[in-house]
Amino acid sequence: MQVGYLASEVSTGLRRNVTMTVAVVVTVAISLALFGAGLMVRAQAATMKDYWYDKIEISVFMCNEFDTGAQCAAGAVSDDQRLLIRDTIEDHPEVAEVFYESQDRAYELFQERFDTAIADTITPEQLQESFRVKLVDPEEFDGVVSAVAGLPGVHQVVDQRTLLDRFFQILNGVQAAALGVALVQIVAAVLLISNTIRLAAFSRRRETGIMRLVGASNWAIQLPFVLEAAIAGLLGAIVAAVSIVAFYRYFVVDVLKPSFQFTSWIAWSDVLAILPWLLIAGVVIAATASFVTLRRYLRI
């Protein structure tokens, strides 16, 4: 079939069915915008993991003379105990680096961080000396924690990851919710496209009947319908892509980034990487939905 003729048939079809076309565009746009939002949340979680896991460490606090509890019964950590703790940490295969933080160093950091009246009431002896451990793989913290936790002279092992994990759980929940709603919307979009194509096929049954009789091939009969659906799907995907870009530009960049500087945020490249998937999904979903519908309603 000639391209120009096909194009004119498709545009006539879209205009003749304009209300349904708009409905398809809107539904596809909403579902893909939510789908894109889900992908953005995932990218954000990945960005934050990269950022934070690079910085987090395991802190092994050792007993000072004021500490109580089973492992600190003997008072402040002795030199032998400290050596054993250090060797245990350094020999562990998952450990990348170990820093020692003395009571005096802890005191300095405390003074820097809390430059107030409270700081004046603290003496170095009240703080704990500690080892700061960086891991090869931040996900593999269990082994190190359990190897060190029971040693004499160790007061407490704090793994910063457990604090972050709760935050990532929330992000995962948000992502799952966005993708779940997107999925429901996509089902709605598929049904709507299917129904629209059925109506279009019905309203053009005279044309398609004549096409069958004069020996038009199946694809020649179905192509205009599939193209119409694909164009509506593409328009919806473009609307979704524009919404995603606008959301990033005017909410993430303008509002979230300046307000929450403690973490890094997804970059433009992360957002732009999502957009092609939206366009592909829009076209593929719409074309597939119409193709499957036509199999049933345009028999030869």
Place this chain on the structure above:
Amino acid sequence: MIRFEAVTKAYPRQPRPALADLTLEVGRGEFVFLVGASGSGKSTFLRLVLKEEDPTAGRITVAGKDLGRLASWKVPQLRRQLGMVFQDFRLLPTKTVYENVAFAQRVIGRSRRDIRTRVPEVLELVGLEGKEDRMPDELSGGEQQRVAIARAVVNKPLIVLADEPTGNLDPTTSVGIMKLLDRINRTGTTVVMATHDQSIVDQMRRRVVELDEGRLVRDQSRGVYGMAR
């Protein structure tokens, strides 16, 4: 050109088959009237030739192809050898005369140049030159049927199948349509025409095949519509 061998077509929930054990051969270039009361199986015969339906039993050969063995994706190729004319014309009301005829060429992928030469040619053949830009509702019934015939023959089919082509037309107009079909037949195209129109069958004196309740009851060369039975 068309051969039916012991063809039976039964529909579900119908007490008797629409066609029963029909054996019939239509040769190349023949002109055949298919007559019989409503429900005698004429339309079923035409649908089977087009492979819109498959027979319950028996073998059908059209233009050298065994329809029972024809893959479904090859059915469009078969239909390009067939031209179909209906009682109700079945023109596209939103397209001009020219576009209605060109439509049959466009949808099977003929080139623009082919269309530009062939469409005026058939419009002249059916006597509609100068009316290319009219819309179907601006034409008389006879003229609309001429457009439909032009569309049926524009792809140079081997066979033209006509289902009551004069059913909606007055006798004078009908004669004109029959002359046109006769002219098309004389160029070598096989014509099978289902009809109720007694006077036309009697005038034309061509082969008459009569069906009654799905059975072949008469096959007569140079026949008339009704035998005294």
